[in-house]
Amino acid sequence: MKQRTKVIIDTDVDFDDYMAIVYLMQNPDIDVIAISVTGCGAVHLSKGVENVANLLTLFGNHALKLPVLRGASAPLSFSNVFPADVRNGADLHYAAAFPGVNPSPAIYEAQSWLHDFFMHNDEPVTVLSIGGGTNFGTLFRSAQQNPALKAKLQSGIQQIVMMGGNILPRDISPGAMGNIIPTLGDNVIYRNEVAEWNIFIDPLGAQLMFESGVPLRLIALNATNEVPLDQEFVSKLNAINTPQAKFLSAVLAYPENAAGIGTYLSFWDPLAACTIPLPALVTTEAFKLYVCQELNEEDDQSASLIVDSKHGSRIEVAIAANADAVHAEFLRVLSLPMPDTRHCTGN
Template sequence: MERTLVLMDHDGGVDDYLAAILLMTMDHVDVLGVVVTPADCYIRPAVSATRKILDLVGRHDVPVAESTVRGLNPFPPTFRRDAFCVDNLPLLNERDEILARRVPEAGQAFMASALRAAPEPVTLLVTGPLTTVAAALDIDPRVEGKIREILWMGGALHVRGNVERSIESGQDGSAEWNVYWDPIAADRIWQTAIPITLCPLDITNLVPITQAFLRRLCRQRRHPLSDLAGTCYALVAHHDYFAWDVLTTSYLGRPEMFTLRAWETEIVIEGPSQGRTRVVPGGRPIQALDQVDLDQLYTYLLAQWAR
């Protein structure tokens, strides 16, 4: 496959770590760095867990940066505390020290400098909100031209959102969390000319982490990455879980498993639908992952994590 420069921006949820593990198994990808955005996590353990994962996969050459941005609508603390659980998993704590380098500059500044220095356009893999990307463009608007595309897990086009309807907040239940955390930043990116490939809830709802898949994964426990993935999924097995960020990342590895569809869209930035990604004629053109071959996907994940 054609080699691809990738800069990852994740927000510290359980599936973000699994997506990072998957990304590091891709031989055709050159990873420029990993930025952690403080959205679906507490930032200190999320950065620590990310660095430990890079050590586990032998990629301590990949720099890690801590974004300092803030969103409008915080994730619930019960979501964010999973970062502590992952950071304390035994498999990630067998070494006395962490080798993966944490850069001293803020994540948004690191993103801008990494894009500026890149020898060719970069794919931004974003599995959290777009706030850090928007901040990097504010720091240096010229780096927009260095972004090949943004591959983003975000939005809900024709299905309900995953932000619950709430009388207190006035939210009508149409928003997806990565948009809702900071719809202003998402709208900022929608105003650019950067190509966007979206992995919305419309397709992730079709890709549950099933008990059958977990049983197959558990049979691979002799492989450290499979062991780590199975343990991470065990942390969230008490509720329905889907391959949100892992599915998004899989598109980088095996795009032929997917079909895409073009839409014209807008981001709703205020009111009861704040954070909704609305399909509207004449809106901002995007590509969205529309269908995936499930058998191929599950087989691909098992093979990559058995490496």
């Protein structure tokens, strides 16, 4: 029997995070062992923990005790936040109904659980980072003062797959500009034209992940821009008659999400998730990168990715993607029957 890939998901529980989480929970080749929540991105922390705990009711009683980790409520640097309408929608889980309320969720403090897990874990784990770098950046910062933990993280984390960032046109063609202003609509509260949201939320957290010494594959806007969230995909998803597909269809039908289908929404986090079992879905190139930490309100370049062969960390960056193959893979997994009791075993 093929050994399943163990995955820890770190999420800010946005609409596309639900897509990524459901895809991995439904995938027979994946064993999700914990989900850590950050309150620094789309969702507020307490609502995010509650929503993830209740999301587990989609996957049967055996999933209810999957560890849900309560992470950071504030970033390590700056105080950038999503607009209120985005956060409100995330808190309300986009009006999509969960099958039920998790009666006794297994909720842990993220840093304590992650420390204990990696100090005692001997099996390779993949981390899917789809909520910014705060939770794992905090863990790696702690490891800088704890050589034993640092060694365990570097040996225990097989890879980090992180949705975030973009390589600007001056560095590679085709390039991708940032997605801060395009997703704000008329509510332009930031004048940053180069950053991507996950890294913009906490540039220091992302940099700590970059320099952790753990192999990191970055699913950048260069790749996600090639996989649109369009009406053809949504129609095919709506035709799948499983509870998981119906839940995601309801999430995407939320008015603010529906307005972006076929326009500005891309397959951001689910593309990152799909590359865990199928890395060939994206084309990658290695760069030496660091995350710009300087905030200049007149010309804000903070959270942009700087290519620097001397000071950067080696990062494998997804610069292109096969949209048809990505859509087909996602829909294939969402069409599968309910995962059996071998899944979601936790720690």
